[in-house]
Amino acid sequence: MHEIGEPTHKRRILLADADAFYVAVARLADPEGAGKAKILVVGGSSNRGVVTSASYEARAYGVRSAMPTATARRLCPEAVFVPVPRQLCSEKSRMILETLRDLSPVVEPASIDEFYLDLTGTERLFQGEDLTATARRIRKTLKNQTGLSVSIGGGSSRLIAKLAAKQAKPRPGTDGKGVLVVAAGEELPFMERLKLADLPMIGPQFQERLASHGLKTVQDTLAVEQSRLQQLFGKKTAAWLHDRVRGLDSASVTASSPARSLSHEETFSVDLQSEQDLQREVLDLSYRVAADLRTKGLKARTVTVKIRYADFSTRQKSQTLKVPISADRPVLATALDLLRKHRKQRRSPIRLLGVALSQLSRGPSGPDQLSIFHDEVDAIMESDQDRTLSEVIDKLTGRFGKKGIRRASQLDSKRY
DNA sequence: TCTGGGGTCCTAGGACCC
DNA sequence: TCTGGGGTCCTAGGACCC
Numbered sequence: 001m002h003e004i005g006e007p008t009h010k011r012r013i014l015l016a017d018a019d020a021f022y023v024a025v026a027r028l029a030d031p032e033g034a035g036k037a038k039i040l041v042v043g044g045s046s047n048r049g050v051v052t053s054a055s056y057e058a059r060a061y062g063v064r065s066a067m068p069t070a071t072a073r074r075l076c077p078e079a080v081f082v083p084v085p086r087q088l089c090s091e092k093s094r095m096i097l098e099t100l101r102d103l104s105p106v107v108e109p110a111s112i113d114e115f116y117l118d119l120t121g122t123e124r125l126f127q128g129e130d131l132t133a134t135a136r137r138i139r140k141t142l143k144n145q146t147g148l149s150v151s152i153g154g155g156s157s158r159l160i161a162k163l164a165a166k167q168a169k170p171r172p173g174t175d176g177k178g179v180l181v182v183a184a185g186e187e188l189p190f191m192e193r194l195k196l197a198d199l200p201m202i203g204p205q206f207q208e209r210l211a212s213h214g215l216k217t218v219q220d221t222l223a224v225e226q227s228r229l230q231q232l233f234g235k236k237t238a239a240w241l242h243d244r245v246r247g248l249d250s251a252s253v254t255a256s257s258p259a260r261s262l263s264h265e266e267t268f269s270v271d272l273q274s275e276q277d278l279q280r281e282v283l284d285l286s287y288r289v290a291a292d293l294r295t296k297g298l299k300a301r302t303v304t305v306k307i308r309y310a311d312f313s314t315r316q317k318s319q320t321l322k323v324p325i326s327a328d329r330p331v332l333a334t335a336l337d338l339l340r341k342h343r344k345q346r347r348s349p350i351r352l353l354g355v356a357l358s359q360l361s362r363g364p365s366g367p368d369q370l371s372i373f374h375d376e377v378d379a380i381m382e383s384d385q386d387r388t389l390s391e392v393i394d395k396l397t398g399r400f401g402k403k404g405i406r407r408a409s410q411l412d413s414k415r416y
Numbered sequence: 417t418c419t420g421g422g423g424t425c426c427t428a429g430g431a432c433c434c
Numbered sequence: 435t436c437t438g439g440g441g442t443c444c445t446a447g448g449a450c451c452c
Contacts (some may be wrong), residue, residue, distance in 0.1 A: 044420050046420090048419080049420065050421095051420095068420095071417075071418080071421095111451075138450085200450085200451075205448090235451060261422090263422065314448095315447090317445085318444085318445065320445085400447080
C-alpha cells in the first residue's frame with residue numbers, strides 16, 4: 001500500500017498463456033497423425049486416464065479437461081486420442097521461457113504454459129510503445145520462435161492480466177484476437193462483466209458458499225457492504241474478496257522461486273494388493289523422485305507416501321528427518337517405512353501410490369557435518385556409501401539411459 | 417464405460433520449548 | 435487449587451490450479 005499519494009504510474013503486467021498447449025504440442029510431435037486430426041483429445045492412455053486437453057473441435061462435443069477418457073470416447077467416438085507428449089511439452093515450455101526472457105526484464109513461469117511478465121519501467125526502452133503493441137510483438141515472436149500460438153493478457157495487476165488473457169483466447173465463436181490489454185483506469189468496468197466463478201481461486205466449494213448468500217457475480221459482490229462480507233466470510237477472506245472483485249492484486253511478478261516439493265505418483269490399471277507389488281512400486285517411485293532431486297542439485301528432509309484406495313479415499317503419511325537426504329537408499333527406506341504404517345492401518349486394494357519429497361534445500365553433497373547432533377540423529381541416515389552409490393547410478397543412467405541400467409531387486413533383503 | 421499427474425498454499429491440532 | 439501463553443515445528447487433510 002502507498003501511504004502517501006497515488007502511485008506515480010501503474011504497473012504494466014502481461015500474462016502469456018499458450019493456446020490449447022497440450023493439443024498444439026501433440027500436433028507438433030506427430031504432424032501426420034495428431035497434426036491432421038481436427039477432433040483431437042490428448043490425455044491418459046490407460047483405461048483409467050483422463051483428458052488433459054481437447055481441441056476446440058472436440059470441446060464442441062462437450063469434451064473437457066479432467067474428464068475420464070472413457071466419457072470423452074462416448075461423447076465423441078470419432079475423435080483421435082493421443083497420449084501427452086511430456087518431453088516435448090517440457091522442451092516447448094522452456095523455449096517459451098527463454099524467448100520471453102529476451103523480451104522482458106522479469107519473467108515468472110506460473111505453470112507449464114503460463115508466464116507472467118512485468119514491463120513496468122520499460123516505456124523508454126520500448127520507445128513509448130503501448131502495452132497492446134508490445135503484447136502483439138511478443139506474441140508474434142513466440143509464434144516464430146516456438147511454433148506455438150500464445151495469447152497475451154495485460155493490465156495493472158496479475159489478476160487483470162490473467163483474466164484478460166482468458167478473454168484474448170482466439171476460440172471459435174468468440175472475438176478473441178490473441179491479445180487483450182485492460183487500460184489503466186478501466187479495471188472496474190472490466191471486472192463488472194464477470195461472474196465470481198471466472199476469478200482464479202474461486203473454485204467449486206467457494207462458489208457454493210458464495211451462492212448460498214446470493215453472490216454469483218462480481219456486481220452482486222460489489223453491492224454488499226464490507227462489514228457484511230466480514231460477517232459472512234471472516235476478515236481475511238472478506239478483504240481478499242473485496243480486492244479481487246475490484247481487480248486489485250498487489251502480488252508482484254518475481255523470477256521463479258525454487259521448487260517446494262518434487263513427486264511422482266501412479267494410478268495402476270488394476271488395483272494392487274500384494275505386499276510385493278506395492279513395495280516394487282514404492283521402490284520405482286522412490287528411485288525416480290530421488291534421481292530428479294539429485295538432477296536439480298537438491299536435498300530433502302521430508303518424505304511423503306500417498307495412497308488412494310479403490311474407493312478413491314486418499315491418505316498420506318510423511319516423515320521429516322533431522323538431516324537432508326538425496327541418495328536412493330534412505331529415500332526408499334523412509335518410503336517403505338511409511339508404506340508399512342499405511343498397511344498397518346488399512347489393508348485394502350490400492351489404485352494409486354505416490355512418493356513426494358519436500359523441505360528442499362540446496363545440497364552440497366559433501367561429507368556430513370553431523371557431530372552436533374550426537375546420538376539424536378534419525379535411525380534413517382544417509383551415509384557416504386549411499387551417496388557414492390547414487391552418484392554412480394546417476395552417471396551410468398546419464399551415459400546409457402534409464403533402460404541401459406537395471407537394478408537387481410533389493411526388496412527381498414532385510415536391509416530396508 | 418468414474419475420477420491423471422504435477423504442483424502451491426492454507427488450516428488446525430499436538431508436541432515441544434521457554 | 436483447575437488449567438499461562440506464545441512461538442515453532444510436524445503431520446494430515448483439503449481446496450485449488452494447469
